[in-house]
Amino acid sequence: MITTTLPINELLKQWQNERLLTSLDRHFALEMTKQHHDSSPLFTLICALVSQHLSSQHTCLPLKQIDLTNPFKEQSSQCQINLDLSQLEQALLAFDAIGTPEDEEPKPLIMDKGNLYLQRYYHYEKEVAGALKRLAHSPQTSEQSDASIEQASELLSKLFPPTEQQYDWQKIATATAMTKKLAVITGGPGTGKTTTVTKLLYLLCEGQELTIRLVAPTGKAAARLSESIKASKQRLANDLSQAGVADLDKNIANIPEEAATLHRLLGVIPNSHQFRHHKDNPLRLDLLVIDEASMVDLPMMHKVLSALPEHARLILLGDQDQLASVEAGAVLADICQGLKQVSKTTKQSRWHMRYSQSQAELLSQLTSTELSEFINPNPKIGDSLCMLMHSHRFKGDAGIGQLAAAVNHANIARIAQVWQTGYQELQWIEHGLVNTHSSAQTNTGLESLLAQAVQQYGVYLAQISQTQGDAEAIIDCFNQYRILCAMRAGEYGVEGINQGVTMALAAQGLINPEQEFYAGRPIIIQSNDYNLGLFNGDIGLILPDNHSETGRLMAHFIQADGSLLKVLPARLPSHETCYAMTVHKSQGSEFSHVSLVLPIRPSIAQQQLLSKELIYTAITRAKHHFTCLGSQRVFEHASTCLTQRASGLAQRLWREE
Numbered sequence: 188m189i190t191t192t193l194p195i196n197e198l199l200k201q202w203q204n205e206r207l208l209t210s211l212d213r214h215f216a217l218e219m220t221k222q223h224h225d226s227s228p229l230f231t232l233i234c235a236l237v238s239q240h241l242s243s244q245h246t247c248l249p250l251k252q253i254d255l256t257n258p259f260k261e262q263s264s265q266c267q268i269n270l271d272l273s274q275l276e277q278a279l280l281a282f283d284a285i286g287t288p289e290d291e292e293p294k295p296l297i298m299d300k301g302n303l304y305l306q307r308y309y310h311y312e313k314e315v316a317g318a319l320k321r322l323a324h325s326p327q328t329s330e331q332s333d334a335s336i337e338q339a340s341e342l343l344s345k346l347f348p349p350t351e352q353q354y355d356w357q358k359i360a361t362a363t364a365m366t367k368k369l370a371v372i373t374g375g376p377g378t379g380k381t382t383t384v385t386k387l388l389y390l391l392c393e394g395q396e397l398t399i400r401l402v403a404p405t406g407k408a409a410a411r412l413s414e415s416i417k418a419s420k421q422r423l424a425n426d427l428s429q430a431g432v433a434d435l436d437k438n439i440a441n442i443p444e445e446a447a448t449l450h451r452l453l454g455v456i457p458n459s460h461q462f463r464h465h466k467d468n469p470l471r472l473d474l475l476v477i478d479e480a481s482m483v484d485l486p487m488m489h490k491v492l493s494a495l496p497e498h499a500r501l502i503l504l505g506d507q508d509q510l511a512s513v514e515a516g517a518v519l520a521d522i523c524q525g526l527k528q529v530s531k532t533t534k535q536s537r538w539h540m541r542y543s544q545s546q547a548e549l550l551s552q553l554t555s556t557e558l559s560e561f562i563n564p565n566p567k568i569g570d571s572l573c574m575l576m577h578s579h580r581f582k583g584d585a586g587i588g589q590l591a592a593a594v595n596h597a598n599i600a601r602i603a604q605v606w607q608t609g610y611q612e613l614q615w616i617e618h619g620l621v622n623t624h625s626s627a628q629t630n631t632g633l634e635s636l637l638a639q640a641v642q643q644y645g646v647y648l649a650q651i652s653q654t655q656g657d658a659e660a661i662i663d664c665f666n667q668y669r670i671l672c673a674m675r676a677g678e679y680g681v682e683g684i685n686q687g688v689t690m691a692l693a694a695q696g697l698i699n700p701e702q703e704f705y706a707g708r709p710i711i712i713q714s715n716d717y718n719l720g721l722f723n724g725d726i727g728l729i730l731p732d733n734h735s736e737t738g739r740l741m742a743h744f745i746q747a748d749g750s751l752l753k754v755l756p757a758r759l760p761s762h763e764t765c766y767a768m769t770v771h772k773s774q775g776s777e778f779s780h781v782s783l784v785l786p787i788r789p790s791i792a793q794q795q796l797l798s799k800e801l802i803y804t805a806i807t808r809a810k811h812h813f814t815c816l817g818s819q820r821v822f823e824h825a826s827t828c829l830t831q832r833a834s835g836l837a838q839r840l841w842r843e844e
């Protein structure tokens with residue numbers, strides 16, 4: 188059934204050496220072959236492909252995506268599957284370890300509608316889709332009387348004064364969440380997700396006591412959510428007092444502002460992958476708000492939905508255009524997919540709401556907005572979705588918003604135009620290779636970037652030497668600037684740039700990196716340590732401990748609740764230096780100034796990492812300044828590559844009954 192130039196085991200080794208698969212993928216394939224006594228090279232090959240797809244964050248392996256003449260996309264193919272697609276599906280179903288959803292005894296691999304899953308991921312996907320559909324189709328209250336609709340409509344009008352825009356999506360989103368158990372409120376940076384949810388919580392707290400929990404996938408994102416909610420509450424209090432709605436002030440006090448991580452919410456059990464809360468021990472809450480939902484992967488979404496009590500409401504907030512989760516799945520993008528409309532002529536896509544007739548009518552009554560253009564005969568979960576389309580953040584900093592929008596639309600002409608406009612908050616640094624006397628090459632672009640890093644990071648490093656500099660203020664100052672890289676390895680990856688910045692700072696006498704842990708070294712945690720309360724992606728600084736007489740060096744972290752955590756450097760879980768970090772790891776964070784580094788000549792593997800979502804995520808991490816070190820060709824090429832994550836979730840949510 189397959190032809191190979193070498194025995195399959197040797198090919199697996201070769202593919203691993205060529206980094207076409209990981210050691211985990213190879214061992215998975217070999218172990219499955221051994222366990223299921225199946226010596227068919229096709230079975231081994233398919234197991235390696237399924238595992239490789241999971242390692243690449245796909246939930247399943249769609250058979251139609253396999254290149255039958257070159258399954259591992261080698262330079263010159265050493266393996267060929269001599270079957271057409273339907274023969275391949277039949278051949279796979281004949282293996283003992285591969286079954287279908289109808290099997291009474293589930294098999295380790297499951298084939299469903301042409302997608303091959305690991306059993307666990309098949310169940311995650313099916314159950315997540317089922318739970319989301321159930322929530323989306325349960326109205327919050329069984330029947331809404333005319334009086335209650337009128338009352339809610341009045342409250343909404345108080346909170347959302349008339350705007351010039353035809354649709355006030357923030358108001359419509361709030362009304363959506365008042366009517367449904369599931370509300371998914373998405374939008375780019377500064378579109379008012381937090382403002383909207385604050386007003387929503389204000390309304391929900393009216394006349395009832397609710398247990399509300401606010402969470403985000405990472406500590407950093409949770410801390411940001413907390414800050415944003417606090418600021419948003421303050422703005423709401425001012426707005427309401429100006430509008431003379433003082434009697435409702437107590438509702439504002441009832442809106443929670445503490446946010447936790449998803450791990451904390453679910454209750455970590457040390458040294459276990461299980462959480463304290465699950466289907467049989469549900470969370471004690473009435474309403475759960477998850478911010479930065481684009482970062483939530485499929486297994487985590489499954490855990491959260493399983494632990495959600497029957498009566499509870501769920502609100503997901505996020506930006507569907509951002510990079511998807513680090514682990515498998517693209518849950519938020521899949522949830523939003525049914526709202527995407529692609530123009531037949533221009534091929535440009537746009538988002539269009541998708542309401543049932545009854546929901547459009549109810550929302551119209553609540554918001555006094557005519558919504559008939561969004562009625563769809565097949566709304567599926569559309570009644571629970573709302574997209575905020577207007578950014579309030581980028582008015583002053585127009586360049587960043589313009590560039591983000593141009594990249595989001597993959598519009599090359601517009602991208603070039605934005606760069607040429609010369610916005611003061613945008614800075615382009617071109618890679619400039621020049622030969623030096625010793626016939627080596629230097630990159631003048633990289634030199635400019637390192638000079639910028641010395642200047643930017645020099646500010647917090649100077650604060651360390653001032654004895655009164657307190658740790659929180661120094662960390663805050665460090666967080667004003669960050670270099671983001673598309674990839675980890677290589678001269679222009681996190682590793683190379685971290686090394687370059689370290690040397691440049693040392694050359695200026697700003698740090699003394701002779702010892703591993705030196706004052707000012709920024710570190711990013713790479714694994715979870717539940718005992719210490721440190722999690723993958725947490726960022727801290729090595730600083731002298733103000734409270735120790737000797738000023739011994741400790742790693743300092745700001746936790747989700749804003750408190751300071753100090754850890755002895757020797758006790759830190761695996762970590763690395765963090766002057767530069769990957770765009771992936773930067774999700775959920777914002778910096779005043781972001782510098783993105785793109786490689787000069789990306790390899791094929793690197794090209795696969797460079798996507799529109801990656802560039803968009805990097806740009807939207809910047810609040811006031813965005814710099815890019817790159818070449819125009821690479822920037823534009825990346826901006827037109829869309830990440831495709833194989834998953835059957837969108838199909839289950841939008842196309843199945």
Ligand SMILES: Nc1ncnc2c1ncn2[C@@H]1O[C@H](COP(=O)(O)OP(=O)(O)OP(=O)(O)O)[C@@H](O)[C@H]1O
Nearest residue numbers: 357375376377378379380381382383415422579580
């Ligand atoms: N309707 C509005 N009119 C005017 N300003 C608004 C409106 N909604 C939000 N803003 C302002 O826009 C800014 C961003 O709002 P908010 O934090 O709610 O957006 P967000 O989508 O949660 O942003 P982020 O992407 O940072 O999470 C805030 O300063 C807020 O005051």
